[in-house]
Amino acid sequence: MRAAMAVGIAKGINTVANRGKDPASMTPAERAQAKKTQKNSRDMVKRARQAARITRRIR
Secondary structure, three states: OHHHHHHHHHHHHHHHHHOOOOHHHOOHHHHHHHHHHHHHHHHHHHHHHHHHHHHHHHO
């Protein structure tokens, strides 16, 4: 179940970052922006997981 969730989250982040476009049809500037958005989104997911882990320990 976790593996399926991880794949779904990764696909969702990529789709949102690329705005539904194929990377081959993007300009270099759009590709760079999409890559930056993907990294920021993955960092946010990482922080959310860390926060959830910490709150489980506290309870």
